[in-house]
Amino acid sequence: MPELPEVETTKKGIAPHVEGAIVSAVVVRQPKLRWPVTPGLDSLLIGKRLLKVERRAKYLLLDFGEGWLLIHLGMSGSLRVLTIDTELKKHDHIDISFTDPEDNRSIILRYHDPRRFGAVLWIPDHWSIHPLLAKLGPEPLTDAFNKEYLYNKMRTLRTPIKTTIMDQSVVVGVGNIYASESLFSSKIHPQQPANTLSVEDCELLVREIKQTLQLAIQSGGSTLRDYVNSAGDTGYFQHVFKVYDRAGEGCVVCSKPIELIRLGQRSTFFCSNCQSLR
DNA sequence: ACTTCGTCCTGTCCGC
DNA sequence: TGCGGACAGGACGAAG
Numbered sequence: 001m002p003e004l005p006e007v008e009t010t011k012k013g014i015a016p017h018v019e020g021a022i023v024s025a026v027v028v029r030q031p032k033l034r035w036p037v038t039p040g041l042d043s044l045l046i047g048k049r050l051l052k053v054e055r056r057a058k059y060l061l062l063d064f065g066e067g068w069l070l071i072h073l074g075m076s077g078s079l080r081v082l083t084i085d086t087e088l089k090k091h092d093h094i095d096i097s098f099t100d101p102e103d104n105r106s107i108i109l110r111y112h113d114p115r116r117f118g119a120v121l122w123i124p125d126h127w128s129i130h131p132l133l134a135k136l137g138p139e140p141l142t143d144a145f146n147k148e149y150l151y152n153k154m155r156t157l158r159t160p161i162k163t164t165i166m167d168q169s170v171v172v173g174v175g176n177i178y179a180s181e182s183l184f185s186s187k188i189h190p191q192q193p194a195n196t197l198s199v200e201d202c203e204l205l206v207r208e209i210k211q212t213l214q215l216a217i218q219s220g221g222s223t224l225r226d227y228v229n230s231a232g233d234t235g236y237f238q239h240v241f242k243v244y245d246r247a248g249e250g251c252v253v254c255s256k257p258i259e260l261i262r263l264g265q266r267s268t269f270f271c272s273n274c275q276s277l278r
Numbered sequence: 279a280c281t282t283c284g285t286c287c288t289g290t291c292c293g294c
Numbered sequence: 295t296g297c298g299g300a301c302a303g304g305a306c307g308a309a310g
Contacts, residue, residue: 074303
């Protein structure tokens with residue numbers, strides 16, 4: 001999916017267009033996503049004003065005052081802002097039409113998701129107590145994600161560090177791409193057991209996760225196949241991957257071929273010279 | 279309590 | 295050119 005940088009890029013792209021606008025129509029063409037799209041979404045949303053677009057982990061949360069619309073992009077989802085009539089493409093599952101009361105302009109927020117691993121759900125209570133969001137770890141770009149937190153959290157975990165930082169109850173937003181990239185920058189082997197990392201290791205890893213995610217956000221995220229931002233453009237961070245999707249190619253630091261292993265059924269890229277197991 | 283694994287989908291790519 | 299299988303950004307929930 002879209003990992004944190006792609007979701008954040010989407011949030012920044014849609015917010016100026018939809019905040020303050022009022023829902024005028026909702027069309028659900030394909031309700032079968034990861035969970036069924038909340039039935040009666042049209043009557044729930046029409047007439048309501050969207051106050052704010054928020055992000056928690058990889059979830060987008062559209063604040064309608066009397067509830068939130070939760071949107072998850074799954075593996076292949078994207079949201080686009082359309083200001084002119086645009087031909088429907090395959091897998092364009094949901095349209096939410098808005099009218100801006102200030103200038104009377106209308107736009108469409110269009111949800112597209114070929115693999116349908118995403119979710120669009122109405123949450124009547126505050127999202128923080130929703131089962132999907134209640135157990136999430138800290139946001140990586142806040143001070144709550146720091147070396148002391150990570151060290152204490154991981155001291156009992158024997159899972160490989162790469163699997164661990166992808167665990168959304170440890171820290172949110174880090175997916176398969178940014179896990180490999182952050183570990184390379186930290187010179188930590190992806191199979192290193194989480195509970196064997198020192199406080200110094202944790203300090204370095206925290207810094208590199210923050211740095212990697214920030215750089216990716218500045219690059220508009222990464223596009224492997226499906227991801228596009230709210231204007232339909234691809235990201236750019238894939239052009240500066242140091243290890244992800246580079247199996248067999250030379251390490252940017254030492255030229256040794258990048259290795260590919262599977263951890264928790266996910267492809268994992270690293271340099272066995274720069275990232276030695278301890 | 280922790281950790282691993284199967285699963286939900288469609289599309290693409292690779293080897294035969 | 296066609297076909298089967300593996301794999302792709304996630305993460306829940308069952309099984310071990």
